[in-house]
Amino acid sequence: MIKVCSLSKSFNNKNAVCKLDFFIKKGSIYGILGPNGAGKTTTFRMLVTLLKPDSGTVIINNKEVTRDSNDIKKMIGMVSQHYSLQSEMTVWEILELHGKLHSMKRKERHDKIDELLHFANLHQESDKIAKQLSGGMKRKLMLIRAIMHNPEILFLDEPTVGLDPISRRNIWLLLEKLKNRGMTIILTTHYIEEAEKLCDNVLLLNGGKRLIEGIPQELIANTGKYTVEVFDPDNSEHYFFYSHKDAVEFSSKMNNKYIVRKSNLEDVFISINKKAGDAIGI
Numbered sequence: 001m002i003k004v005c006s007l008s009k010s011f012n013n014k015n016a017v018c019k020l021d022f023f024i025k026k027g028s029i030y031g032i033l034g035p036n037g038a039g040k041t042t043t044f045r046m047l048v049t050l051l052k053p054d055s056g057t058v059i060i061n062n063k064e065v066t067r068d069s070n071d072i073k074k075m076i077g078m079v080s081q082h083y084s085l086q087s088e089m090t091v092w093e094i095l096e097l098h099g100k101l102h103s104m105k106r107k108e109r110h111d112k113i114d115e116l117l118h119f120a121n122l123h124q125e126s127d128k129i130a131k132q133l134s135g136g137m138k139r140k141l142m143l144i145r146a147i148m149h150n151p152e153i154l155f156l157d158e159p160t161v162g163l164d165p166i167s168r169r170n171i172w173l174l175l176e177k178l179k180n181r182g183m184t185i186i187l188t189t190h191y192i193e194e195a196e197k198l199c200d201n202v203l204l205l206n207g208g209k210r211l212i213e214g215i216p217q218e219l220i221a222n223t224g225k226y227t228v229e230v231f232d233p234d235n236s237e238h239y240f241f242y243s244h245k246d247a248v249e250f251s252s253k254m255n256n257k258y259i260v261r262k263s264n265l266e267d268v269f270i271s272i273n274k275k276a277g278d279a280i281g282i
């Protein structure tokens with residue numbers, strides 16, 4: 001239902017995103033991951049019609065983002081990375097304004113506000129001014145504001161950045177509930193645990209290019225379910241194993257300090273970069 005073909009964008013002749021291809025299934029949670037500068041936000045902004053690609057196409061439900069941006073805006077909700085709330089308005093007023101901007105009728109608007117405030121457990125905060133809310137509440141408010149107009153697809157750029165672990169988990173719960181209602185969710189994240197917990201599929205980016213794409217648990221299994229991380233005074237080195245026995249046997253020969261642990265998506269990233277480095281002799 002979302003098809004991205006050869007999507008590219010450069011700034012000052014430097015590639016920010018380079019020939020990306022991917023496909024997102026309806027009703028799934030799709031994660032775009034990568035280190036700082038990998039191209040996550042640039043990709044996000046192109047998908048949500050905020051930035052024009054240099055080349056390539058993004059098709060959402062048979063509409064193309066540059067050609068049919070008005071149709072696409074009705075289908076999607078979007079939450080940016082930075083707090084973007086009218087800080088002097090109350091929670092209720094912010095949602096009311098958003099409903100009006102989307103030409104929702106009074107009754108429909110008010111029913112929706114009521115439903116969403118309960119959904120996000122913010123009903124007791126409805127008269128609070130936005131700037132008085134905690135970070136976690138602000139994020140929840142941005143999330144429900146983005147779905148006021150009943151979009152089919154929700155885009156979130158770093159939805160839990162800067163939140164404490166409990167607030168982060170509360171956002172995860174809301175996203176899982178939305179998925180269970182059939183919503184398609186696309187998010188960018190730095191948090192490996194977030195991607196592993198939430199995402200049906202992930203796309204790992206580096207330097208604007210696709211490193212790998214797939215189901216988190218499969219990517220981890222293919223890398224090796226166990227990692228031996230060996231620490232020397234300046235660095236740490238990673239080794240990957242398909243069985244715990246092999247990992248333990250290998251580590252027993254180590255002179256440096258080490259740990260044996262389960263692999264995660266960060267290890268997938270490290271493993272691919274290591275193989276690329278080995279291939280070019282780094």
Ligand SMILES: Nc1ncnc2c1ncn2[C@@H]1O[C@H](COP(=O)(O)OP(=O)(O)OP(=O)(O)O)[C@@H](O)[C@H]1O
Nearest residue numbers: 011012015016034035036037038039040041042043
């Ligand atoms: N408006 C811009 N003008 C110039 N360069 C830009 C602009 N936006 C992004 N870039 C560059 O494009 C590259 C990708 O940036 P982008 O913000 O998409 O990465 P990111 O993966 O979202 O990073 P982060 O995790 O730090 O937010 C970076 O080198 C960045 O400096």
